[in-house]
Amino acid sequence: VWPPGVPPLHPAVPGLRRAAVFHSLEAARRVGEQCTSLIPEAKAVLDLVDECPKHLKKGNFPVIVIEGLDATGKTTVTQSVKDSLKALLLRSPPACISQWRKTFDDEPTLIRRAFYALGNYIVASEIAKASTESPVIVDRYWHSTAAYAIATEISGKVKNLPPAHHQVYQWPEDLLKPDLILLLTVSPEERIRRLQGRGLEKTEEETELEANSLFRQKVEESYKRMENPGCQEVDASSSREEVLRTVLHLIKKHCGSL
Ligand SMILES: Nc1ncnc2c1ncn2[C@@H]1O[C@H](COP(=O)(O)OP(=O)(O)O)[C@@H](O)[C@H]1O
Ligand SMILES: Nc1ccn([C@H]2C[C@H](O)[C@@H](COP(=O)(O)OP(=O)(O)O)O2)c(=O)n1
DSSP: OOOTTOOOOOTTSTTHHHHTOOOSHHHHHHHHHHTTTTOHHHHHHHHHHHHSOSSOOOOSSOEEEEEESTTSSHHHHHHHHHHHHTOEEEESSOHHHHTTHHHHHTSOHHHHHHHHHHHHHHHHHHHHHHTTTSOEEEESOHHHHHHHHHHHHSOSOGGGSOOTTOGGGBOOTTSOOOSEEEEEEOOHHHHHHHHHHTTOOHHHHHHHHHHTHHHHHHHHHHHHHOBSSOOEEEEOOSOHHHHHHHHHHHHHHHHOOO
16 A cells, blocks of 8 residues: 555654655545545545546746745735735635535544645646636645644654655645745744734633644744745734735745736
């Protein structure tokens, strides 16, 4: 069952690749197929994957992905970039499968990760189509799936993460690549202020700060280690206007005239 040509695992994380990070559509699909009898929604997801054209090619317009922890400002900035560039806004998981997200979130990790991985392949076909007509901005994509999976699998400290350049940080070869990936980061305090602004309870807020601090650090560090393509970090602590300016500047610099 082990795919040929896959490099050995980091000794600290045996089974990580199999448990959490799928590196091909086939690998995620196999898991999906195994649960169709127990979870009918898996069949529906696979049917949508099958409807996507194979051998996707990006159009000529730039494709920009925005990544980051919850409440770092992804929704805010992707909406503004969409308006500024007359871009099409997509998100992963895509709208066509989001009604099943809760179902898969309640399933064991392997199945949950397969759902998000398959969602990225559906988004890829949406990106390919849309980028022939306008710039495309994407709220979360592969890096979210990989970074959260790695951070969930690795217990304890940040130093327990697989070392930089490990296979788990590589982009899947069969998944359409964007032109630019920006990682929004804010201080833990500012992130909590923003969560509070969204109406998070005080108690939830404390849980967030204490229990999840290590988890967040591991997600963010995993994001930073992703490569081929990697992500460019954007300090998103400043005002909405300033963050938008920085993001538009980076898009212009990397993607040329729009
Ligand atoms: N630059 C900013 N400064 C202050 N508050 C912000 C900024 N960007 C977003 N917010 C607010 O922070 C909260 C989280 O932002 P949101 O865009 O929903 O983040 P995400 O999509 O990453 O979860 C929202 O209430 C939003 O209005
Ligand atoms: N492309 C994606 C998007 C989200 N995920 C997973 C990773 C995390 O467990 C959650 C994050 O979702 P959350 O609800 O916090 O994010 P949004 O508010 O939708 O931006 O979803 C993923 O694995 N792959």
